[in-house]
Amino acid sequence: MSDWISTLPEITQTFLADRRLDEVECIVADLPGIARGKAVPAGKFEKQAYFHLPDSIFYQTITGDWGEAAGDEGFIERDMILRPDMTTAIAAPWTGDTTLQVIHDAFDRKGRPIPYSPRNVLKxxxxxxxxxxxxxxxxxxxxxxxxxxxxxxxxxxxxxxxxxxxxxxxxxxxxxxxxxxxxxxxxxxxxxxxxxxxxxxxxxxxxxxxxxxxxxxxxxxxxxxxxxxxxxxxxxxxxxxxxxxxxxxxxxxxxxxxxxxxxxxxxxxxxxxxxxxxxxxxxxxxxxxxxxxxxxxxxxxxxxxxxxxxxxxxxxxxxxxxxxxxxxxxxxxxxxxxxxxxxxxxxxxxxxxxxxxxxxxxxxxxxxxxxxxxxxxxxxxxxxxxxxxxxxxxxxxxxxxxxxxxxxxxxxxxxxxxxxxxxxxxxxxxxxxxxxxxxxxxxxxxxxxxxx
The missing domain is CATH 3.30.590.10 (Glutamine synthetase/guanido kinase, catalytic domain)
Incomplete structure (x- = not known):
């Protein structure tokens, strides 16, 4: 068992006990509550401490359009830093292969929480x-x-x-x-x-x-x-x-x-x-x-x-x-x-x-x-x-x-x-x-x- 897997919640370790982990879904909730993110091979996830998504995901409407909410700098789609909360690592048992979901928190390049990320609002x-x-x-x-x-x-x-x-x-x-x-x-x-x-x-x-x-x-x-x-x-x-x-x-x-x-x-x-x-x-x-x-x-x-x-x-x-x-x-x-x-x-x-x-x-x-x-x-x-x-x-x-x-x-x-x-x-x-x-x-x- 990889070292990082041994730190996961006990129920997740049990799920993986007789399985080979194929993929990890790195997700964050947008304003409507839709899961946005990336799916990466398990080997790549093990090596990454964070990944990037544009801040525009929080300006997106339920229809897929965008509100003009980017601020003074304009709609430049600046990258956010998404860091995993490993306590949320959980199975996605409906998938064809062995997959985990991990909720991430959104930060700017100075490490400050993105204020309009819904999870950050609740925190x-x-x-x-x-x-x-x-x-x-x-x-x-x-x-x-x-x-x-x-x-x-x-x-x-x-x-x-x-x-x-x-x-x-x-x-x-x-x-x-x-x-x-x-x-x-x-x-x-x-x-x-x-x-x-x-x-x-x-x-x-x-x-x-x-x-x-x-x-x-x-x-x-x-x-x-x-x-x-x-x-x-x-x-x-x-x-x-x-x-x-x-x-x-x-x-x-x-x-x-x-x-x-x-x-x-x-x-x-x-x-x-x-x-x-x-x-x-x-x-x-x-x-x-x-x-x-x-x-x-x-x-x-x-x-x-x-x-x-x-x-x-x-x-x-x-x-x-x-x-x-x-x-x-x-x-x-x-x-x-x-x-x-x-x-x-x-x-x-x-x-x-x-x-x-x-x-x-x-x-x-x-x-x-x-x-x-x-x-x-x-x-x-x-x-x-x-x-x-x-x-x-x-x-x-x-x-x-x-x-x-x-x-x-x-x-x-x-x-x-x-x-x-x-x-x-x-x-x-x-x-x-x-x-x-x-x-x-x-x-x-x-x-x-x-x-x-």
Whole structure:
């Protein structure tokens, strides 16, 4: 065994024990969360300490175009230095040969973190917590759909064909029979996750036709964001093996619930290991109410990060399993901010606003940033909401343009995430939004062509 392989995570060494490593995928997440990078022979990877990619990968839109975000020097595509984080070295078990994936961190030529690299954004937020003696802890929940293969963008997305030969049915939340319909896909998800050392806390059927949820164990925000990044890829690969697609669109099917990435947060005192949200007698602390207050006060400015596409805003529909406001409540799934049932040590706050289409690094970073601002500003949350929050007023942006307007004015949030990140993100998202506005939809042709 090569010396560098003996330093890899134990699960990765186990995967390689009776295999000859052929290739290493050197990857970094771009703004949408797509894996960008290079695949190199294992022998070459062993000899390289870093590799280069142009900084323009972070200016690229979801359509493959570029935002004019290069700055004063212009679009010269300066090389970044990508260094591997070997703790992320993990199998890619769906490949034909033996392949590892390794997440890399992006630096400039002076060794400074690239501020608009999503993983660096999250690391920056975690470091701000650590400087206060706090360790943030998160637990993401991933919702997604398994759908029939769709090769024509003009055609509506349809549920996948289940094991019974019938399309997946809606309104079967928590049904084990519904989960069994996707058995072969789920089996591959479990097998891939096991080979990669990724722990699944549970899989359930959600309310949509072909909609599933995977829960992850709580832990370090960067590690959990890495896992969501990896999970998106492995779930897509598992689906393709069974002639269907896995989609993480926020709202892929009309009249069906959208897909969220609910984020559970707690904050641990690094000195004594206690939960900042619980006092010595187990009661709720000022920090608990300040964190919720930060979410209420600053999430409207962060929605453009948590809901990054025009489709994202189709999820925020009254009575459709997604929040429409920033009310908070105890054990209340109609509120945007929920406090689940728990004991004092596991007391946590759940942000239900983030869509599954968000970049996991940026979604978790933005959510933690809002809570951090609340802890620093010490502004308490308002009263908890009693009853059905869908009967309350809407108080979050409903379209991408409004969300970007609020994000661009949020200087406090920019300082937490990094002003240069905010600049680049806004330019790229404006470019995507303007491109979308040039598209004439079927609805417009149907209802406006001969009637206006």
């Amino acid at each position: 920056r937020v975690v470091e701000l917590y650590n400087k206060q003696g706090w360790q943030p802890v998160v637990a993401p929940e991933m919702e997604f759909y398994l759908v029939a293969r769709n090769l024509d963008p003009a055609k509506s997305i349809e549920p996948m064909m289940g094991r019974s030969g019938r399309p997946a049915a809606a309104r079967q939340a928590y049904s084990m029979s519904a989960v069994d319909e996707f058995g072969p896909v789920i089996d591959d998800i479990y097998d891939f996750a096991e080979a990669m050392g990724l722990e699944i806390d549970g899989i359930t059927q959600e309310g949509g036709a072909g909609q599933l949820e995977i829960n992850l164990q709580h832990g370090d925000p960067v590690r959990l964001a890495d896992e969501v990044f990896y999970f998106k890829r492995l779930i897509r690969e598992a689906a393709l093996r069974h002639n269907c697609f896995a989609t993480f669109m926020a709202k892929p099917i009309a009249d069906e619930p959208g897909s969220a990435m609910h984020i559970h947060h707690s904050v641990i005192d690094m000195e004594d290991g206690t939960n900042l949200f619980s006092g010595p007698q187990g009661g709720e602390t000022d920090a608990f109410f300040h964190f919720i207050g930060g979410l209420q006060n600053h999430l409207p400015s962060a929605i453009a990060v948590l809901a990054p596409y025009v489709n994202s805003y189709r999820r925020y529909v009254r009575d459709h399993a997604a929040p429409i406001n920033l009310a908070w409540g105890r054990d209340n799934r109609t509120t945007g901010i929920r406090v689940p049932l728990s004991g004092p040590q596991s007391r946590r706050v759940e942000n239900r606003l983030a869509g599954m289409d968000c970049n996991p690094y940026l979604g978790i970073a933005a959510s933690l940033a809002c809570g951090y601002l609340g802890l620093m500003e010490e502004k308490r949350a308002g009263p908890s909401f009693k009853g059905d929050a869908y009967e309350g007023e809407e108080d979050i942006p409903r379209v991408m343009g409004d969300a970007l307007d609020q994000f661009e004015e949020a200087t406090k949030l920019h300082e937490i995430l990094h002003p240069d990140f905010a600049r680049v993100y806004s330019i790229v998202k404006r470019s995507e939004y303007e491109e979308f506005l040039q598209v004439i939809s079927p609805w417009e042709r149907e209802h406006l062509l001969l009637n206006v």
